[in-house]
Each structure stands twice: as structure tokens, then as C-alpha cells.
Amino acid sequence: MNSKNYVSAHQDQFLSELKDFLRIPSVSTQEKHKDDVLRAAQWLRDRLLDAGVGRAEVLETAGHPVVYAEWMVNEDAPTVLVYGHYDVQPPDPLDEWRTPPFEPTQEGDDLFARGASDDKGQLYAHVKALEAFHETEGAPPVNVKCIFEGEEEMGSPSLEPFIAAHQDLLAADVAVISDTHILGQETPSIVYGLRGLAYVEVTVTGPSGDLHSGHYGGAVHNPINALCAIIADLQDKNGHITIPGFYDDVRELTPEEREELAKVPFDREAWLKEAGVPTDWGEPEYTIVERTSARPTLDVNGIWGGYIEPGAKTVLPSKAHAKISMRLVPDQDPETITELVAEHLKAIAPPTVDLEVESLHGGDGAIVDRESPAMQAAVDAYAATFGREPVFTREGGSIPVVAAFQNYLGLETILIGFGLPDDNLHAPNEKFNISMFYKGIETLIHFYKNL
Amino acid sequence: MNSKNYVSAHQDQFLSELKDFLRIPSVSTQEKHKDDVLRAAQWLRDRLLDAGVGRAEVLETAGHPVVYAEWMVNEDAPTVLVYGHYDVQPPDPLDEWRTPPFEPTQEGDDLFARGASDDKGQLYAHVKALEAFHETEGAPPVNVKCIFEGEEEMGSPSLEPFIAAHQDLLAADVAVISDTHILGQETPSIVYGLRGLAYVEVTVTGPSGDLHSGHYGGAVHNPINALCAIIADLQDKNGHITIPGFYDDVRELTPEEREELAKVPFDREAWLKEAGVPTDWGEPEYTIVERTSARPTLDVNGIWGGYIEPGAKTVLPSKAHAKISMRLVPDQDPETITELVAEHLKAIAPPTVDLEVESLHGGDGAIVDRESPAMQAAVDAYAATFGREPVFTREGGSIPVVAAFQNYLGLETILIGFGLPDDNLHAPNEKFNISMFYKGIETLIHFYKNL
Numbered sequence: 001m002n003s004k005n006y007v008s009a010h011q012d013q014f015l016s017e018l019k020d021f022l023r024i025p026s027v028s029t030q031e032k033h034k035d036d037v038l039r040a041a042q043w044l045r046d047r048l049l050d051a052g053v054g055r056a057e058v059l060e061t062a063g064h065p066v067v068y069a070e071w072m073v074n075e076d077a078p079t080v081l082v083y084g085h086y087d088v089q090p091p092d093p094l095d096e097w098r099t100p101p102f103e104p105t106q107e108g109d110d111l112f113a114r115g116a117s118d119d120k121g122q123l124y125a126h127v128k129a130l131e132a133f134h135e136t137e138g139a140p141p142v143n144v145k146c147i148f149e150g151e152e153e154m155g156s157p158s159l160e161p162f163i164a165a166h167q168d169l170l171a172a173d174v175a176v177i178s179d180t181h182i183l184g185q186e187t188p189s190i191v192y193g194l195r196g197l198a199y200v201e202v203t204v205t206g207p208s209g210d211l212h213s214g215h216y217g218g219a220v221h222n223p224i225n226a227l228c229a230i231i232a233d234l235q236d237k238n239g240h241i242t243i244p245g246f247y248d249d250v251r252e253l254t255p256e257e258r259e260e261l262a263k264v265p266f267d268r269e270a271w272l273k274e275a276g277v278p279t280d281w282g283e284p285e286y287t288i289v290e291r292t293s294a295r296p297t298l299d300v301n302g303i304w305g306g307y308i309e310p311g312a313k314t315v316l317p318s319k320a321h322a323k324i325s326m327r328l329v330p331d332q333d334p335e336t337i338t339e340l341v342a343e344h345l346k347a348i349a350p351p352t353v354d355l356e357v358e359s360l361h362g363g364d365g366a367i368v369d370r371e372s373p374a375m376q377a378a379v380d381a382y383a384a385t386f387g388r389e390p391v392f393t394r395e396g397g398s399i400p401v402v403a404a405f406q407n408y409l410g411l412e413t414i415l416i417g418f419g420l421p422d423d424n425l426h427a428p429n430e431k432f433n434i435s436m437f438y439k440g441i442e443t444l445i446h447f448y449k450n451l
Numbered sequence: 452m453n454s455k456n457y458v459s460a461h462q463d464q465f466l467s468e469l470k471d472f473l474r475i476p477s478v479s480t481q482e483k484h485k486d487d488v489l490r491a492a493q494w495l496r497d498r499l500l501d502a503g504v505g506r507a508e509v510l511e512t513a514g515h516p517v518v519y520a521e522w523m524v525n526e527d528a529p530t531v532l533v534y535g536h537y538d539v540q541p542p543d544p545l546d547e548w549r550t551p552p553f554e555p556t557q558e559g560d561d562l563f564a565r566g567a568s569d570d571k572g573q574l575y576a577h578v579k580a581l582e583a584f585h586e587t588e589g590a591p592p593v594n595v596k597c598i599f600e601g602e603e604e605m606g607s608p609s610l611e612p613f614i615a616a617h618q619d620l621l622a623a624d625v626a627v628i629s630d631t632h633i634l635g636q637e638t639p640s641i642v643y644g645l646r647g648l649a650y651v652e653v654t655v656t657g658p659s660g661d662l663h664s665g666h667y668g669g670a671v672h673n674p675i676n677a678l679c680a681i682i683a684d685l686q687d688k689n690g691h692i693t694i695p696g697f698y699d700d701v702r703e704l705t706p707e708e709r710e711e712l713a714k715v716p717f718d719r720e721a722w723l724k725e726a727g728v729p730t731d732w733g734e735p736e737y738t739i740v741e742r743t744s745a746r747p748t749l750d751v752n753g754i755w756g757g758y759i760e761p762g763a764k765t766v767l768p769s770k771a772h773a774k775i776s777m778r779l780v781p782d783q784d785p786e787t788i789t790e791l792v793a794e795h796l797k798a799i800a801p802p803t804v805d806l807e808v809e810s811l812h813g814g815d816g817a818i819v820d821r822e823s824p825a826m827q828a829a830v831d832a833y834a835a836t837f838g839r840e841p842v843f844t845r846e847g848g849s850i851p852v853v854a855a856f857q858n859y860l861g862l863e864t865i866l867i868g869f870g871l872p873d874d875n876l877h878a879p880n881e882k883f884n885i886s887m888f889y890k891g892i893e894t895l896i897h898f899y900k901n902l
Contacts, residue, residue: 276659
């Protein structure tokens, strides 16, 4: 039996194991799920050992642990470092899920669960590719090291220190991550550009305690009104960010890149339907594909203040809060942008309120070389599995570890993703396409062989 | 024993009863407290019967019941209609209370509890004044009717229909309400002007479901950002409302009124400290006293959308919500203003989002004649109890029933309040000053005698 046949013969078992993985609510940002995150790490370590890797352990960090594994087969063969994350986004808002987020539910060719696509399903494809090598050829054709973290959805606070402290352990020739999506089931694609992230929480304080709006309204500045005015002041109506210096370091798209991105198949009507919006929005001088991948953005991810229960309460609240994130492009530095934003927010806050900014997390954007041998191995692997060469794309999300691998380990990272654009990442009803799970395992087997 | 001595001799009993009243969490806007609201009504009816009134009953409405009582003593004597409300504001935010909101706690001369001042303590002063007449003189010097509602904090949806349907039952010569505050313990005052209210809830919908801000940010209009821009657009930086037509019906202060309001003792530093703000805010051409009583305002009372738990979630949410209220002055009509605001909000919403407006409640503002005999009776009652004539003031809050009494019953309403400016109405740590409770009973005894 070859490794491809092994995968075909074990699809049901692989899917059943993935469901077990998805049942563990490893929400890294919520203290109440701390034990679940640890349980997910231990479960993953045990499956790696089951798959035949030589070494797998749960390593402590200042936060949630890292699962490290290695399978050194031949010192002359190249070494690939596989990264993934076993933590998941919070499932909120719960009432918008059609099926329970931590009870994986199969509907047709889709598996619905929080983390199905981001990133448990994609990560687990690597584990099953290794198992296929173990059961058919005894071992993979390359040395493999795995680093699976449990803090990606909280900004990976412990990952960079971990990498910095374990540079020898993690030494490799190339890194690979499956945490992106391809353009469609029939249209494989490789992300070569990623956006970075700066994320801040802003608190505006007006009166020291909640007041009656009838008694004080008109003479006390309402912190919610003040916060709205401050947020409105950060962008023009097309989303162009008005913070001075914000675009200074943006690496503009080259004419060649714009030409290539224009070749990415894009159906505006289908996109509008998928996004569920009446019309698109944003900087008119850029295409939708460019705006969502090669341009920096500013989004309020959450806002709250005052009375938010049913009915009417005429409170003039003490505080108003907003979580604001900026997607960054090469060469914007998250720390610089965070400082710039914090300074600007404080500068435009009126003297009638107090404004505080807390940095929640950040990550660099990245561009991967499209001409390298490892990239060619990925191109050929997709072509072999999908019968079609992949398109090169940029992605709007962030994988901060890509920059850390470059900086600490000198590694180029290949992003071999198997998600689909409608996987509902970070949203209710997240899903992973089951065929993509199996095709992913197959593609990875080709990739490891091509290296 | 005269009625004044009776009050002195029974202070502890009165206070203990008030505490029982305050222990009932009669939060009218919250479905879970529906039974508590009914329980408060029944408790109040029983205390009215204990006080000696001839008739007291709990009358059904479409919502929470009305407690009606009457004590007809002499058909030649005038009849006074006493209004109060036995429901209270929600206690949120609970974690800012120093003592449990429904466990009345005495600290020095203050009694802390939700509803202590607004309006259970003030309402109960009337019940105890009636008891004093019963126990000393056998009966009050005037005919008394009481209408105590349980929906004031939700905008009194059933009160106007109730008044309209019971015009004969409620027929009287003058109405009296104790639901306002005086300027200070040594500075009695009578509110002759009240602001009205229009209250709307706005929902902005962007994408049909939550999206990943990395994948869609930059090309999908974020409903929170859109809502903030819309809210920011409703006012200039000094709080002047920019909705076309908003000020058309505002009855401007006369020079004589401005002169009189300027006489109201006002200590800016003390006011800033009490409000807990670094500086005041608002229309610079009006004084703080004028801005908080004679000018219309716009406050966001609550805002929410997206991810509001600890940590970072990079969601581009589907919806954003805000509760927005406007304090209105004579002769602004709440319905007209609500329509004006709803139309304007829809007009300024960009085509990238959908905006819906729901009207939560409204109430007319009012001005009471300062020259009437009943007003003189109130002035003399304060003077007798406090040793000082009251100042005439306007108040920022709303008592919509004042307009309903005028419209349906042709009654002028006298506002005899005993709250203090720092009673924390609608806010955590609401309190009622215990001396004001006793002085209130005494003042009401004088008032009933003076009529």
C-alpha cells in the first residue's frame, strides 16, 4: 500500500479523530478554558506519538504550552519545521451558531465546529501525512520538526520568546504552515503575502461614576459620544486612515504584482453574496482583492459602554470601550503603528474625557519568495493533487510566526493552506471542507516528497 | 399629639418600613422582575390601607399595575391627586455598588438602595403624611387620591391609557408629585420646568454574518465604524445637535428666566466634583444650569457590537447597536423629534450598511405656573419646614405624567421634591438622605394643610 492509498483507506478514522480534537474547547483567550487548552496539547502530543514520530512533548511556556515533536530520519535530508496552532477563537456570539461550536457536526461535505479550519483541521492534516509515511514507507522522506502553539488566537505572546530560547532545537531548512485558504476547491493557490496586525483596546472615561442623563446631560461630555467621535475621526468615509504617518512605511504594490493579483479569479457578485453585504466599501483606487490583502485597514472589532440590556435606561455612563485592530502590510512595524495610533488617539481626545490605550497584540506582515525550490515543491504538490497549478495570492490575515521564523531561525515559510474562502473563520458556523482535509493530507505527502 | 410630633415619634418605624419597600427589586424593564413589581404594588396597597385611607387597590393595566387609593373626607374641600412610581431602574452595573442595591444600607444620614430617592422614598413620604393625619386628626384636611404606577422607568407605556380611561376616578383640583430634588439640605427649591424625552435604539447591519477582519477588512464596511461615524455626525464638538429642524420648536428661555436661573446657588467646583469630571462641556453660550435644564441634549446611553470579552478577537461584526436619548424642552414634541431623528439617521447612513431605528419611549417637557395658589401652598410648606423660601429651578429629567395630567385631567402639577443632587439616580449607589425623608413628610403635612 502506498501512502496515498493509506489515506483513502483511513478517511473515516482520520475524520473521527479530528472530531475528537474539535470537541476540546481550547479557547486560549478565556481563562475558564485554560485546562481545555492544556488537554488539547496533551491530546495532540499523544496523536503525534501514535503517528510514529520519534519524540513528542508538551513544553511549558509563560502561557499555554507548545507541543513539540521531531522525527529525524536522515542527517543528509533536509529538515522541515511544521507550525500550527491548536487553540481556537472564542465561539461568541453563541446564539448565531446553527450547531454547537464544540460538537463537530457533519453537513454534506462540511464539518462545522470552532477551529475546524483555523487551525485544527489543517494542522491535523500534517499529523496524518506523517502517519501515512509511518504506516507505508516506515518514515517520511525528510526530517520533520513540529511546533504547535496554543496562543495564536491571543497574539502568540509566548511564541517569540520560545523560538528565541530554542533556536538549536528548531533549526531547519524550511518552515511550512497550513493555516490559509485556497481560492476554491478547483483553484489551488499559494499565499505569498500576509498582512500584519496591531490591536489596541481604548477606554474613554468621562464622569467618575455613572450619572443620570437628565440631570447632567448637556454639561457633562458623554464618553460614548466622545469615543464615537474619536473613532469616526480615524478614517475618511472610504476607509482611508487619517492618522498622520500611518502609511509612511507601506510597501506599495509593484505594477507587476498588481498585474498578477488582477489574474486571481474574482467574481464580485459571488464575493458580495459570500460577505453578505449590499455593496463593497473601501479605497476606490484599489481593487477589492488589493484592499483585502495588500492595503492596511482599521476595524473596530468590539465596542461597549453604558446600558446594553433590553429597554431604556437614561444613564450617562462613566466609561466607553473599543477594541480596534489595524491590518498592516509590509513594511509597517506593529510596534511603531501601535505607538502612532496611541499618540494620535490621545492627541485627538478632547480635554473633557480621559483616554487610555492598551496594546493587545501585534504581528509583522510578510512576503515570501515565489522563486525558491521549497515554493516549487509546494506548487508541484498542489498540481499533483488538484490537477492544476496554484495561483499566487496575498492574504489579509496575519501569521506573525512567519516573521519570527525569518528573524530567529533564518527560515523561509511556505504557506500550504487547505481552507476555503467561506470557512467562516473567527465567526459563527466555522467549518472545514472534508474533501479539503483529505486532499490536504495528500498534498502534504507530495510536498514532503518534493522537498 | 399633633401630626408633626407623631412623625418625630415614629421615625424608626417609618424608616424600617421604607427599607422593606426597597428590598423588593421592582425593576420594571426586566421580565425576570415581573413578580417583584407586582409584589411591590401589593405591599404599597397594604401600607396605604394601614395608613388609614378609605380605599386602596391594585388595578390592572396592559403592563405593570397601578396602585390606586382615595380618601374622600369632605366634598367641599379641594382634592389633591398624588402621583408616584414604585418601580425602579435596573441596578446595572452591579459591580460598582458598594452595598447590595436591594439590601438597604444605612451610612450616616444616608440610606443606600436602588429606588431610595427615585421614587420609593419620596412616594412613601406621602403615605406617612397621610398616616400622621389619621393617627392625630383622624383625617387629612383635603380629599386625597393616589396614583402610583409601576412603569415610570420604562417610559410609562400604560399610564396615559389608564388616565384616559379613568378621568372621572382621577378628577381632582391639583396634582402633586415628589420625584425631584432640591438644591441642598439647607436650600429648598421647586422645579417649575421639566425636560421631555425621546429615546431610540439604532441597529446598524453590515455583513449578514460576522466575518474575519483579516479576510474582509478594507472592502466590507464595518458596522461599528459606520455607527460611530453616524453618531459623531449628530452633534458638533460642543454638543450642539446638527439634526436639521431639531431646535425649531424649542421654547427659548426668556431674559427674566435666565436672570432667575442665574440666582440659583451654583458652585462650579462642587458640581465638577459631584459629577466626577475634569471640566464641563456643552454649548458655550449657555450656563451649566441652563444646559442641564433648559436646553435639549443628545446622549448615547448604551452602545455594543462585536467582541466585548477580554482579549483580542479580530472579528468584523455583522451588527452594531446604540441606545440614544434626547432630552427635550418645551415645546419640543417627542414624536416629532423621534421621527426627525429616525429620518436623519437613515439619511446619513451610508449605502454600505443597513440602519434601523426603534422608538423606545418619549415624554413631553413641561412648565408649571409659578403664581398659582397651590404653588404658594408648596412655597409656604417648604418655608415652614426648612426656615427658608424655596428657589425656583428647572430640571433636566423628565416626568411625562405632568403633561398627561394637564392634557386629560386639566390639572396643574406641583413638584415637591426631597431628593438631593448627589442621590446617584439611575446610577450605582443610589441613596436617599434620611433627614430629607422625615423633613419631606413634615413638608407634605404643611402642604396638605395649606391647600
